[in-house]
Amino acid sequence: MDVKGKTIVLGVTGGIAAYWAAEIIGALRDREADVHVIMTKNATHFISPLTLQTISENKVLTNSFELSGEIEISHISYAKKADLILVAPATANFIGKIATGIADDVLSTTIMAVNAPVLICPAMNDMMWANKIVQENVEKLKKHGYYFVDPEYGVMACGGMGVGRLASMESILGKLMAL
16 A cells, blocks of 8 residues: 555554554655554553644543544544554553444554454554463454564563564564555
């Protein structure tokens, strides 16, 4: 997908890799995408909504009860205008929620309402990524038409090495452009 002139909704969940959201926004804006950000509550502990709002030049949604400035409910409004939803980073918790249809925050409710493609970029500890339940949830979502950029091998936040770190910008953008 050529993102020029497209509306990309970036979902940011609560893992240490949330700080990469700023780089992702910058890369998408460099390609002339209109980036709108939705953060989970836990994501706000890792990076400030103000930072992402400043970089995206759009209001950041963090609460299901916020109004988007439009007549429609925020999650429905974002679902309608999205040409693609990119979730980066996606935690094991968030992947599990989506796989089981739990819609209890603005990001998960937006994903449940969207007709556009959803690209999920997991990032978590290597032991979590290897967990059979996490892998079953990923496979279930793939069967339902969700796209993934798998995590990569590298240094984990805990200091160890393994597969779990957020995929490279090149990998994420490559997959996004291929959709």
